[in-house]
Amino acid sequence: MTSIGDLPRVPSPVADAAPRPDLGEHRPRATLATRFPASVDEVREAVRAARAEKIPLYPLSTGRNWGMGSRSPVVDGCAVLDLSRMNTIRTLDLDEGYAVVEPGVTQRQLAERLEGTPWMLNVTAGCADAGVVGNILERGDGTIRGRTEDLLGLEVVLGTGEVLTTGGLDRYDRRAGRVAGPDLTRVFQQSNLGVVTAAAISLIPRPEAITLVHATFARDALGAGAGALVRIGRSRVPEHGMLRLKELFVVPDRGAAAVPPAADQGRVTIQVPLLGSRAAVEDAESAIRAVFRDAATPVSVRVLDTATTTEDDPLYARAQFARGVPTCDALRAGLRVRTCAEADEAPVGWLMFLPTVPLRRESLVTAVELMRAESERHGTASMLEFNVISQHSTNMVVQVPFVREPDAIERAHALRFAAREAFLRAGFPVYRSNIDQQDSELAARSAGYRDEPLGGLKHLFDPDGIIAPGRYLAVPR
Secondary structure, three states, X not given: OOOHHHOOOOOOOOOOOOOOOOOOOOOOOOEEEXXXXXXXXXXXXXXXXXXXXXXXXXXXXXXXXXXXXXXXXXXXXXXXXXXXXXXXXXXXXXXXXXXXXXXXXXXXXXXXXXXXXXXXXXXXXXXOOOEXXXXXXXXXXXXXXXXXXXXXXXXXXXXXXXXXXXXXXOOOOOEOOOOOOOXXXXXXXXXXXXXXXXXXXXXXXXXXXXXXXXXXEEHHHHHHHHHHHHHHHHOOOOOEOOEEXXXXXXXXXXXXXXXXXXXXXXXEEEEEEEEEOHHHHHHHHHHHHHHHHHHOOOOEEEEEEOOOOOOOOOOHHHHXXXXXXXXXXXXXXXXXXXXXXXXXXXXXXXXXXXXXXXXXXXXXXXXXXXXXXXXXXXXXXXXXXXXXXXXXXXXXXXXXXEEOOHHHXXXXXXXXXXXXXXXXXXXXXXXXXXXXXXXXXXXXXXXXXXXXXXXXXXXXXXXXXXXXXXXXXXXXX
């Protein structure tokens, strides 16, 4: 029997080290060790050894879950299973437009492989060296669409050491399509039912034209801007990428020090990439401009041809995202670091608060006012964004920046807790949780929510409860 201690160890600042704060300054967790498997077989060995020794495993891809817990498990006493060495692009099918990738494959790695091909990656605006699989499993949002839409199938090592594939993914890393019978792909998103060791990812057809519509409105026209967002979001056409209402800043005097210097508190932005034939993109742009004219008068409207946007343009990074090219420039500027490897030691900390808000003008305005009230009450800034994920709903992204001093850290965490309570009362539960408040937020998912059926699935897939205890599915071990 392989022991946890026999598994590959790579020198790492976190391996067997004393707990240290992460970017969000969550409560430090005590971990037993950090292991770095390089193959599915080594993951299976790790799971079997952990089961025999009753040591829970906490898997992560690249550990860049910043603002939510970074590399830390939800509970103490876990061995971290770092999958970053599993960084192979197993399949790249340029006929059907999908890739099968391991958890350590980064946005940069896959995007570079797609250069010069008919396909592009739906990238996030986060770190270029963050894992593709980890963000998709967390239901992150890309520049073109929600990343849940990218997920086609999975390879998973269960808590028994067995391997399960979903979504028509076969043992040769090919995917013929959805096959007969139940498909459990989605059940492994935001769950602790197994260790995902590969994912089949849908790619984006590279279009003839990609433009970026970037409109700014006066902050006192927020209601009109929200109304425009709703009209565009409810009349979405295939050319629309991810529609966003963003760059909303709430900055009390006590929290101003942590806000990016370029923040403009008097403006709010609507942004959407348009993809398709040149004629279709031009038609979509005209329709959006008509909505702006009817709903509100923008302070400015820029429409960028992303293929010709130059590096000195303030919107260059966003143009690159729309083209499927990840970059870390904005992230590093916001954290005030030179490299993303320094993020967890950045002088500015970040907490994330991620509630779901209906795509209604009144709901969007209410959500902004709730954050304004709590930010003022706690003397802590917040930076707000709404990502339109459907014709009915938005994913709200709230970043809470803070100077890493005891009083500012305490106020930021108090704000995060109070915001959750206020948003729940308004009917806006979270769609993604951090490691400190996961238990409370699971219990409040919806009125009368019951975990017992999911608990039965957990017991079947992970009978000893060794996979990521406390993460999104709370059952007794």
